Amino acid sequence: DAEITQSPRHKITETGRQVTLACHQTWNHNNMFWYRQDLGHGLRLIHYSYGVQDTNKGEVSDGYSVSRSNTEDLPLTLESAASSQTSVYFCASSASGGDNEQFFGPGTRLTVL
Amino acid sequence: QKEVEQNSGPLSVPEGAIASLNCTYSDRGSQSFFWYRQYSGKSPELIMSIYSNGDKEDGRFTAQLNKASQYVSLLIRDSQPSDSATYLCAVSPSGGYNKLIFGAGTRLAVHP
Numbered sequence: 734d735a736e737i738t739q740s741p742r743h744k745i746t747e748t749g750r751q752v753t754l755a756c757h758q759t760w761n762h763n764n765m766f767w768y769r770q771d772l773g774h775g776l777r778l779i780h781y782s783y784g785v786q787d788t789n790k791g792e793v794s795d796g797y798s799v800s801r802s803n804t805e806d807l808p809l810t811l812e813s814a815a816s817s818q819t820s821v822y823f824c825a826s827s828a829s830g831g832d833n834e835q836f837f838g839p840g841t842r843l844t845v846l
Numbered sequence: 847q848k849e850v851e852q853n854s855g856p857l858s859v860p861e862g863a864i865a866s867l868n869c870t871y872s873d874r875g876s877q878s879f880f881w882y883r884q885y886s887g888k889s890p891e892l893i894m895s896i897y898s899n900g901d902k903e904d905g906r907f908t909a910q911l912n913k914a915s916q917y918v919s920l921l922i923r924d925s926q927p928s929d930s931a932t933y934l935c936a937v938s939p940s941g942g943y944n945k946l947i948f949g950a951g952t953r954l955a956v957h958p
Contacts, residue, residue, distance in 0.1 A: 764944045775934065775950035776890070783944070823889055832897065833878045833938040835946055837889040 735760040739824050739838040747846055752811040754841050756824030762836075763829040765807040767791075767799065769820040770840075776823065782807055783829070814845045848873040848939045852949035861958050865922040867933050869949055872916070875940025879911055879918045882934040884951065890934055894920060925956045 737758040767779040778791030780799040825835040882890035896909040908921040932951040
């Protein structure tokens with residue numbers, strides 16, 4: 734069965750370190766998205782991609798970057814982790830030309846000390 | 847700023863009752879609307895999508911859309927304790943190119 738996976742599921746890091754969160758999907762979806770979820774804010778879009786070599790900034794992109802070298806993966810990098818980036822991170826994907834239905838990975842809980 | 851608004855709750859209903867969850871959105875050009883269910887500590891799960899005015903039923907769930915009023919709702923009939931979760935409304939904005947804007951969610955508690 735097609736799926737979307739994220740790793741690690743839990744991560745503790747220190748302020749200033751670079752952190753990369755992995756997202757891998759086997760749906761063969763062109764569209765991939767990264768969100769963060771914080772209490773009271775719901776899901777906020779960090780970065781998204783519509784295909785290989787395409788990346789775009791979302792509403793809360795400062796301090797984050799992504800790259801898309803293949804269809805299956807969209808890793809999210811925190812260049813220099815800050816305590817404000819402590820959050821739960823979700824990756825999602827959707828088909829191009831479809832009805833915008835997004836399917837989510839299990840999430841990564843990141844703590845920055 | 848395109849927004850999606852939901853009452854945060856908690857909405858408390860007795861088992862067997864109808865739960866009614868509401869969502870309003872600001873972008874009049876929005877075309878696609880979704881309801882996701884999120885259990886505590888889990889990821890959002892798509893449960894309903896609706897694209898045209900009116901009602902769409904799927905089992906115990908009914909989504910209702912009124913584009914003129916910029917309002918979408920989710921009814922859950924015969925509510926069960928297992929329906930206790932946070933329900934997220936998501937809207938695809940005009941010119942959004944497959945993006946979704948999410949509301950902050952309504953927490954539903956179904957008590958026996």
